[in-house]
Amino acid sequence: MFGRVPKVYHPGVARARATDTREGLLDAAEALLLSEGYAAVTSRRVGAAAGVNPALVHYHFGSMDDLFLAVYRRRVAEGTDRLRQVLDDPQPLWALWEYNCDPRGTAFTMEFVALGNHRPVIRAEIAASATRVRDLQVDALDRILTRYGIARRECPPLVASVLLSSVARYLVLEEQALGLTDGHDQTVVFIERFLSRYEGSRRG
Amino acid sequence: MFGRVPKVYHPGVARARATDTREGLLDAAEALLLSEGYAAVTSRRVGAAAGVNPALVHYHFGSMDDLFLAVYRRRVAEGTDRLRQVLDDPQPLWALWEYNCDPRGTAFTMEFVALGNHRPVIRAEIAASATRVRDLQVDALDRILTRYGIARRECPPLVASVLLSSVARYLVLEEQALGLTDGHDQTVVFIERFLSRYEGSRRG
């Protein structure tokens, strides 16, 4: 009698469902990426994991590249929010170290780096976001180091940023990807002793 | 008249040709891996790049997993040889730093790490070789640090090894994969100033 109900008549309901499906697909894609690597992220498997039809991947995102981009951007947005909060921490150096030690971000980034190796669109996105994150982190470190009276010439914030994230992220990479943990405990102790010199032992 | 010539009658010639093909396939696979990522390493593309029939990949290596393993092992063997020579260098700390800064090894490892994410056989191989390489490096550093009179308690060789390779490899990773070089120059200067304290500036 009414034919199809125009979606504009029930925008809330219609859009709620669509958003659920969309988010479900993103969740499924991200889970697959982390557990089995990017090669496992196919429209068929993502659809199956999300409990919907594979064709919906293309309906909601277009190509697989677009799906990957959406997954990436969602996670980067979360990460950036967390990074901003680091400065509010009463022990910002500790917070920054812990932020870089988060294993989720590393496994995630590694897959996308490998993915970007043969998908130019992905590669460009990674490069852009990496620069943004680094700028944010350098800005934070600049203020932190100044607060502790560490001269810029003695230890430039840029260098501190590179050193901090290098060690943290490489430790996680080794542990997650290679199952290699030799010397990690000792190295962490070594680093954290350094952090404690400025901020005391970690509280909270 | 003679039918097929049994290969045992001309082992040198027959084996020489076979070896060439085998090596050619390994070369092609490695080149593809580095230039376009592991997803580009398919039997068809490897065969085409090597100028032979794709079926030969399976004849010589069996499965694709076996091809990947062969590529990996060949490169690891080369890398291990180079690492052993580091100790003979008159400036071993510098040599070790440069060894870890080699971009080839890093790009290579990264692809295999991502590959191992959904290929258990590869993952196991990486873990085993990573442990061997680290042991070798720690052994080298132990002797180097002792030579320079650096107490094991002050800077454990294991920690030195982890720190050194972390920073070096992560710098390369960022540069190669993300095109991100902000702060790298300054960081390298920072590190090399440290090296120079013990070994003077790099010679040769």
Next chain:
DNA sequence: GTCTATACTTCGATAGAC
């Protein structure tokens, strides 16, 4: 050893019914 030919699988993407 190397090639041709092919069986079988899985992928990305799209057209059209509902």
Next chain:
DNA sequence: GTCTATCGAAGTATAGAC
């Protein structure tokens, strides 16, 4: 929005001629 059905491309792997 979601599904069914399907096309064409590309992958792994094998059998068999040469």
